Amino acid sequence: MVLGFSIAVGILSFWLLGYIISDIDRVQGPNYTQMLEEKLPQELQEERRVLTGQLEDLKQQIKMVEERRRLTSQTTSDSQQTINQLLQLKRNADQNKTSLSEDQQDALTDSLETFLAHQKNAQALNAELSQLNEDRNDVQAKQRVNESAIEVASEPIETEYQRRYAQHQWRLAAYKLGILIPLLMVCGWVFVRQAGGTYAMLVYAISGAVAMRVLLVMHEHFPAIYFKYILIVLSLAIATGVLVRLLRLVAKPSRDWLLRQYREAYSHFFCPICDYPIQRGPLKFASWTRRSLKKHTPIPVDGPVASFDHPYTCPCCETSLFETCEKCGGVRHSLLPACEKCGDVQRRSTNANEIGSRTKTT
Structure with missing residues (x-):
């Protein structure tokens, strides 16, 4: 039970410290979008908004023209099918040496006129769609030029953002370690005082939770090149402390x-x-x-x-x-x-x- 509750205390302590650290992470850092809006040239931003709007309009127009062309193509196909049927009737009438009725003749004429009108409309739609595609390509080309100019203009802004973001991360690390390091020092002092005492398991559990949370914070905010040296130096200090304690125990055992x-x-x-x-x-x-020793046969002895x-x-x-x-x-x-x-x-x-x-x- 002592071991189980000690593990529970360590987990809950680690959990509590995690909530405290997550609250510190809510501190607002630099906003890259806001920095771009403030420092990027207004003419480039306005040009980007205009080109984006034009491109969206052209896409919408192209979509509508393509839909109209699809409907026109369907109507043309239906008209062509009707004409084929009427022409078949006319061929049959010619073979039978008869003629189409007046209604059939009018229907054939109307179908031909409708087919030709739809063909003309389809050609106009194709021309309009071709023009819209050319306009879209022109807008996209202008947009690429605008994006290149924005990319060049945003390089110093990106550098400034990275600098501010690094400062923000160091500030967060200072806030977190400002809470954790004093706790770790108190836990270390209590650890030395209570080692082997009545409340040793409680101290071990809380100290382990605090030490683990400190390592995680350092791993999150410190660069890898610094963290590995910190981890090695810390491990070396712990190993040296344990070795010194063992040597003292051997020289002057308790x-x-x-x-x-x-x-x-x-x-x-x-x-x-x-x-x-x-x-x-x-x-x-x-x-x-x-x-x-364990395999040694007991030696029988007598009273004397x-x-x-x-x-x-x-x-x-x-x-x-x-x-x-x-x-x-x-x-x-x-x-x-x-x-x-x-x-x-x-x-x-x-x-x-x-x-x-x-x-x-x-």
Whole structure:
């Protein structure tokens, strides 16, 4: 539960910081469109608007003429079909040596006149459409010239926009880091003070969330060439700090760390100082290593041997491992704080070098 709630606190902290950062992103930056309207020559902008309007009108006219031409073509096709039918009737009448009726003759004449009118109208529409396409091409050519002139005139505006945008990004980064860096420093101070304490998991969760958010902000706003050096230097500082702490722990180990090391060594029958096997009691003539310890067959002992309990000194490093208790007279572990028989507690040095020198002197 502690681990789960610690992860939840870290995620929620990271989420909360994300909302704060997103609110800072709402600060308005430079507007490129507005800068163009303000600094671009008015004649170029007016020409662009006029050409754009003309081009839209021409496109609309071309669309309407094409629709009219389609309808005219359909009407012409229908008229041609009617004429073909009437001509077929006339051919049949000629073969039968008869003549068309007056209504059929009038219909043929009207169809011919309609077909010719539609043909003339189609030709006029084609000419109009051709002229409109030429006008559109001319407007598009003028528009390309206008766009080239606008592009040349907007180059210094683009440069100014990029400069303002970069300043805006640095300003946003300063706002965000102005909030996150003090939080990170507070978390680092609490991290050092509470490392291994009661609220260590809470501090780890919040510190991790703040550190991750700082890295994301730096990655977002700092150029890649700067970010990689910052990340490498930061990683180097963390690794150096951990190494220095480990070296201090090795040179001057804490009491808890030493007691954990001594407890594990005693439980596996090895000297806590030099890792030499403790051969006493029933293990007097046994031999083992850490790899073979779990596979070692227990040695059967009888009563007299089991009660064989005397002070013992490591023959390799000369460290006293078992000594006589000053209170009850029994044999106790020299490097552990309490006597297992009477519970007497003795404060001893937590430095391995001092222990070695003290036992050698004794």
